[in-house]
Amino acid sequence: MMSLSLGSHPPLVARTMHRAALRLLMSKVAASAAEALADLSLKEAIVAVEGFGTTGLPETLVDQLSRSSHAEDLTLVALDSGPDGYGLNKVIEAGKAKKLVTSFIAESKLVRDFFFSGNIELELVPLGTIAAQLRAAGSGIPAFYSHTGIGTLYATGGVPQRYCQGGSRKVEMMSPPRIIDSFG
Numbered sequence: 001m002m003s004l005s006l007g008s009h010p011p012l013v014a015r016t017m018h019r020a021a022l023r024l025l026m027s028k029v030a031a032s033a034a035e036a037l038a039d040l041s042l043k044e045a046i047v048a049v050e051g052f053g054t055t056g057l058p059e060t061l062v063d064q065l066s067r068s069s070h071a072e073d074l075t076l077v078a079l080d081s082g083p084d085g086y087g088l089n090k091v092i093e094a095g096k097a098k099k100l101v102t103s104f105i106a107e108s109k110l111v112r113d114f115f116f117s118g119n120i121e122l123e124l125v126p127l128g129t130i131a132a133q134l135r136a137a138g139s140g141i142p143a144f145y146s147h148t149g150i151g152t153l154y155a156t157g158g159v160p161q162r163y164c165q166g167g168s169r170k171v172e173m174m175s176p177p178r179i180i181d182s183f184g
Contacts, residue, residue: 071096100122
């Protein structure tokens with residue numbers, strides 16, 4: 001066994017070197033999108049995707065998700081669904097998504113068609129609120145206060161979230177009332 005002199009603070013340097021070696025062994029970098037998704041349980045998973053429109057979207061990963069045989073009944077969370085034929089629309093078109101939580105669908109005829117024909121549940125959330133929800137969830141914060149939507153159907157419930165299949169435009173599921181509370 002070889003001995004190495006690490007100066008006046010050998011335990012600190014040794015711990016730092018040990019942590020660096022562990023980080024290398026536990027790398028989260030994958031060689032391909034298929035490898036990145038291979039070991040994940042994607043049945044009924046909630047998948048949050050960054051970007052807006054065609055900017056900032058992890059396109060390679062989203063493409064692989066749309067082709068994955070393990071992905072089904074996904075809940076997709078994104079600031080917007082993007083234009084037809086791109087991004088999350090590929091996952092929706094492949095029939096992998098049961099719900100989309102987003103703030104903007106104006107560019108996507110596909111999402112509108114899937115929604116009104118009862119093939120996907122849609123939850124529209126204001127852009128700032130969805131960004132705050134993602135930030136809070138990523139920070140481990142279980143809840144936060146937002147006055148956005150107070151006094152509207154978004155607060156009291158009753159916004160259509162899913163239509164019956166078949167194109168009848170009959171509402172199958174309405175949004176539930178949100179928790180409203182007073183502080184201070």
